[in-house]
Amino acid sequence: MGNFKPLLLRILTPIFTAEINYIRYETNTKGKSYSSVAKQMNRDRRTIKKYAEQDEVQIQQPFKQKRKARVMDPVKPIIDQWIREDMKKKKKFQRTAKRMYDLLVEQHQFTGSDRSVRAYVAKRRQELLEENQAAYLPLESRAGTAQVDFGEAPFLYEGKEVVRPYLVLSFPYSNSFLFQVFPSQNRECFLQGLANMFSELQGVPHTIRFDNLSPAVKKVLPHGERELTDEFQRFVSHYGFQYEFCNPNSGHEKGHVESMVKYIRNNYLLPAVSYHDFQSLHELTIQWSIENRQREHYEKNLPIAELYLADQEKFLQLPGKPFECVRFLSLKADKYGFIQIEQKKYSTSPRYARQVVIAKIGYDHIILFNEEQVEIVKHKRLYGAEEMKSMNWQPYLHMMAKRPNALKYSSFYDELSEKWKKYLQDCTISEKKAALSLLSNLLKERDFTLADQALDVASAHGHHPTAAAIEQVFYQLVNGRGIRETLPNSHLSVTIPPSAERGLDHYDQLFAIQGGGTK
Numbered sequence: 001m002g003n004f005k006p007l008l009l010r011i012l013t014p015i016f017t018a019e020i021n022y023i024r025y026e027t028n029t030k031g032k033s034y035s036s037v038a039k040q041m042n043r044d045r046r047t048i049k050k051y052a053e054q055d056e057v058q059i060q061q062p063f064k065q066k067r068k069a070r071v072m073d074p075v076k077p078i079i080d081q082w083i084r085e086d087m088k089k090k091k092k093f094q095r096t097a098k099r100m101y102d103l104l105v106e107q108h109q110f111t112g113s114d115r116s117v118r119a120y121v122a123k124r125r126q127e128l129l130e131e132n133q134a135a136y137l138p139l140e141s142r143a144g145t146a147q148v149d150f151g152e153a154p155f156l157y158e159g160k161e162v163v164r165p166y167l168v169l170s171f172p173y174s175n176s177f178l179f180q181v182f183p184s185q186n187r188e189c190f191l192q193g194l195a196n197m198f199s200e201l202q203g204v205p206h207t208i209r210f211d212n213l214s215p216a217v218k219k220v221l222p223h224g225e226r227e228l229t230d231e232f233q234r235f236v237s238h239y240g241f242q243y244e245f246c247n248p249n250s251g252h253e254k255g256h257v258e259s260m261v262k263y264i265r266n267n268y269l270l271p272a273v274s275y276h277d278f279q280s281l282h283e284l285t286i287q288w289s290i291e292n293r294q295r296e297h298y299e300k301n302l303p304i305a306e307l308y309l310a311d312q313e314k315f316l317q318l319p320g321k322p323f324e325c326v327r328f329l330s331l332k333a334d335k336y337g338f339i340q341i342e343q344k345k346y347s348t349s350p351r352y353a354r355q356v357v358i359a360k361i362g363y364d365h366i367i368l369f370n371e372e373q374v375e376i377v378k379h380k381r382l383y384g385a386e387e388m389k390s391m392n393w394q395p396y397l398h399m400m401a402k403r404p405n406a407l408k409y410s411s412f413y414d415e416l417s418e419k420w421k422k423y424l425q426d427c428t429i430s431e432k433k434a435a436l437s438l439l440s441n442l443l444k445e446r447d448f449t450l451a452d453q454a455l456d457v458a459s460a461h462g463h464h465p466t467a468a469a470i471e472q473v474f475y476q477l478v479n480g481r482g483i484r485e486t487l488p489n490s491h492l493s494v495t496i497p498p499s500a501e502r503g504l505d506h507y508d509q510l511f512a513i514q515g516g517g518t519k
Helices: 004-012 014-029 034-041 045-053 073-086 097-108 114-132 187-201 230-239 251-268 278-294 304-313 394-402 404-409 411-415 418-425 429-442 448-458 467-478 505-511
Strands: 145-157 160-171 176-181 207-210 217-220 226-228 242-245 273-275 327-332 338-341 344-347 356-361 365-369 375-380
Touching: 014 034, 014 045, 034 045, 073 097, 073 114, 097 114, 145 251, 160 187, 160 251, 176 187, 176 251, 176 278, 176 304, 187 230, 207 251, 226 230, 273 278, 278 304, 327 338, 338 356, 344 375, 375 394, 394 404, 394 411, 394 429, 404 411, 404 429, 418 429, 418 448, 429 448, 429 467, 448 467
Parallel strands: 145 207, 145 273, 207 242
Antiparallel strands: 145 160, 160 176, 217 226, 327 356, 338 344, 356 365, 365 375
């Protein structure tokens, strides 16, 4: 027994010893005041002073003999598991101690008393609750490290209030941040947001801490390992930073960015900000982020912009080329030439009906290619429940030109301007076929803007222009040569040639000699 008690004391007191070591380090090594350490640790100042000034720390722990609870011991792990499961649920959905006792009797042949179960449940609930609410020792932030998380806020888009996520990159050392607003929290938005912010920083944080975001993590494995998404692995390899992930249900491990998410929402995004496109909104959020560096650090009493320089010095060099934040999918089109991505439909072309096409997916666009890597069509990426289908009619117009009477029953007709609708109504069948074939060519790389202008100019003199006339004006506009106006008849001076006649008499006149006679 002589050596047993000191060994037991070392085993039973590691937490308390760690607290004392922390007190001595903060006060004696770092020079912090007793009051500030006491406030951090929620301890009395006199306790902090006692252990900071003590030359030798001796800890005494009374040894208590415990009797084994032979009936309860086999079911304790089961009860612990039930309590942990219930702590993730609302209180009204948690099992009562009485219900746990009944389940133990029914499912595990428990022979003990309900009083024993009640006592153990009450004790373990309190212990596990204290574990979850345990104070976390403050960690020293290092220059050049960052944290990342998403937040949400209301925005005004086209007169309607919509909720949009925003991605925050925060720097705990300087208390600076950048953020970007996106239509979704998908992997393309996630990676594009980081790439945008790296570009603005002109560097890459050497270490970034993430939550277990689905765009980055496929699966949390045992022993702290993570199975990463392919796109995130390539992104990390491209930029070369070190990544860290929080433990599950441990948001405090990235507490700085969580605080910054709230700060940004309260100071910049409420009430709802109005925007027309994400690019202009991105520029605005960067402007806000840079302006915010002019304020003073809440603890270090220095401008954040000055502290940010220390972050900047630790950044990794930006690669020569930005990462292309896209992924590729191989998909088979249906009989109408549509493919489906995330419950949204996108048109290809009639010629690719029931054929395989390749989709290149970015955060705001989707480009479709054939298997020879030739681009078929480009779409704006759809989000939300309002838009379920994106139709690009240009590849379908050649087919429609063969059946022009179907035009009025297509959504393409609704997209036409009033001037084109009137023009097509006045066309004969053959003229309508020619006009639809023309539009198929004109809309390959451009929208309706120039096509509308070309129709206006070609119709300026009040007549019904042919498709060829509209095409000629269109390419004059494209090439910037202006429109060649027809000159008024009064300005013309044209010599009218004599009418041609058959016979050799006119031929002989070529050899006539002035004064008469011939040679």
